[in-house]
Amino acid sequence: MLVPSVSLCYIEEKERRVLFMEQITVSGDSNRITGEYFEQIAIELRQLDCVPPDTSMELFGKHFETPVMMSPLSHLKPLESGVPGMTAMAMGAVLSGSVMWAGMGDEAELEDILSTGAETIKIIKPYADRDLLYRRMSHAKDSGALAVGVDIDHAFGDCLGYPMKPLSFGELAELTRAAGLPFVVKGVLSIQDAEKCVQAGAAGIVVSHHHGIIRSAVPPLFLLPSIKKAVGRELKIFVDCGIDNGLNAFKALALGADAISLGRAVMPVLNESGPEGLSRYVKSVTDELKQAMYRTASPDLNHIDPSVVHILN
Ligand SMILES: Cc1cc2nc3c(=O)[nH]c(=O)nc-3n(C[C@H](O)[C@H](O)[C@H](O)COP(=O)(O)O)c2cc1C
Numbered sequence: 001m002l003v004p005s006v007s008l009c010y011i012e013e014k015e016r017r018v019l020f021m022e023q024i025t026v027s028g029d030s031n032r033i034t035g036e037y038f039e040q041i042a043i044e045l046r047q048l049d050c051v052p053p054d055t056s057m058e059l060f061g062k063h064f065e066t067p068v069m070m071s072p073l074s075h076l077k078p079l080e081s082g083v084p085g086m087t088a089m090a091m092g093a094v095l096s097g098s099v100m101w102a103g104m105g106d107e108a109e110l111e112d113i114l115s116t117g118a119e120t121i122k123i124i125k126p127y128a129d130r131d132l133l134y135r136r137m138s139h140a141k142d143s144g145a146l147a148v149g150v151d152i153d154h155a156f157g158d159c160l161g162y163p164m165k166p167l168s169f170g171e172l173a174e175l176t177r178a179a180g181l182p183f184v185v186k187g188v189l190s191i192q193d194a195e196k197c198v199q200a201g202a203a204g205i206v207v208s209h210h211h212g213i214i215r216s217a218v219p220p221l222f223l224l225p226s227i228k229k230a231v232g233r234e235l236k237i238f239v240d241c242g243i244d245n246g247l248n249a250f251k252a253l254a255l256g257a258d259a260i261s262l263g264r265a266v267m268p269v270l271n272e273s274g275p276e277g278l279s280r281y282v283k284s285v286t287d288e289l290k291q292a293m294y295r296t297a298s299p300d301l302n303h304i305d306p307s308v309v310h311i312l313n
Contacts, residue, residue, distance in 0.1 A: 028215035034242040037219035041251045042310050046297040053293035054300040055286055056097075057259060059236065060147050060182045060203070062119050065097025066286040067301055068249055071240045071263030072123040072151070072186070074103035079274055084109065088270055090118035092278025096286075099146070101261060104159065107139050114144050121147040123186050126155045128165035134178065141180045147203065148179050153187025153210050169196050176201035184238070186210075189218060194231045204236035204258075211241060211263060221255055225306065228256025246288020253289070253301060254309045 057067045070093050076085025083091075086105055090113040093100035100118035102110055104125055113120055122140040127133045133150070140148045155166035167175070176183040182203035188194050189209055197205050207224055209217035220239050228237060239257040243249055244265035252260045262285065269281045298304040 028212050030209050030212035030215060030217035031242060033216070034209070034219040034221075037222055038242060038248050038251065040312050041221065041255075042312055043247070043250065043254075043292060043296060044308050044310065045295050046308065047295055048297070050294055050297040051299050053290050053298055055290050055293070057301050059099060059259065062146060064099055064119070066282060066289075067253065067257075067259035068096075068246075068282050068285045068289065069093075069099040069238070069259055069261045070101050070266060071261035072101035072103035072121070073263060073267070074105050076267065076270070079271070081274070083274075084112060085270065087112045087116060088275050089266065089278065090114075090116040090120065091275035092266075092270065092282065093118045093120075095275055095279035096282035098282050099259070102145075103151075107136070107143075110140060110145070111143055119146045121145065121149065121184055123149050123151050123184070125159060125162065126150050126152060126164050126167050128163040130171070132162075133175075137175065137179055145181060147182040147184050149184030149186055149202075149204070149206075150175065151186040151206075151210065152193070153189070153208070153213050169200060172196070172202075173200040176203075184236075187213070188227070189220065189223065191223070191226055191230050194227045198231050198234040202235055204238060205231070206238045206240060206261070207257070208240045221252060224252065224255040224257060232256055244285075246285045246290070247292055249285060249289045250292035250296075250304075251309055254296075254298075254304045254306055256306070258301070 055066050057064050070089055078084050079088050086109055090100045094117050100120040102113050102120050102122045122145045124133055124136045137148050152167055155164050184204040185197045185202045186206035187210055188205040188207050194205055207220040220241050236258045238259050239252045240261040240263055243260050249260045270278050296308040
């Protein structure tokens, strides 16, 4: 099987600036393991005394209709209408009252995204060129991003010709101090890193294996309860990887996530039906989540009892 190295990069050739389905199919076994783990998690029903649930959330001082967010993607192809892919994604986020996240794109792309009015969390690569990292971070702040962060898991090899380098704890602490915005660390997949993020002053973490940045990655939901126990009172916990429906979103929220993100699942939707279709999709995922909350007597996102989910086997 073709498996990318740790320098997993979405775009090796410019011509592949399409839906990236080729790369998605070569992510080793981590996505399969994660998918199978989701299937092991079952939901019980608590239908007496249940009330219509509220799926809205407050994040970094803003109000959102749903905890179903966009994952930070990058280099999506433009829609047929000519609207750049990431801008269209941001428009979909605005229409659905959802948080937008932006990945590796450049400063002009982020400005386009923000011009849609989308509340956006900008995730910057751990560029070996730390000056570039800091420039991107202050640009995000000056442009009005909601929060900023780094995907610490994309720290090896290079991406699109940009060499990457792992962050030290000291560098992370310095970045969070300098950010001037809530700082989010994406690609946390251990209690150790989660605790270091708290000590470094991060406002949030994304528990994620980056759709298979390494083979045999532990499913984010496997670690989530222990990460929640260790750091859940100190920072926001977000989760992605393999979430494409409201029941999987519910499982993640029940096991300790404050919000979840949809990554690869949004790409075909966006491509086929644009921002409006994306908004309908996010709303349908949110509706399915709401049904699960209703049937488990979970009145709002802060009151989902973890004991409503069971790990079989
Ligand atoms: C085309 C594509 C581009 C991505 N670009 C970035 C990026 O620039 N920064 C980042 O942190 N993650 C990036 N990711 C990773 C996603 O944010 C997400 O962590 C991953 O796809 C797992 O979520 P999923 O299983 O819902 O797709 C990208 C993923 C894809 C598929």
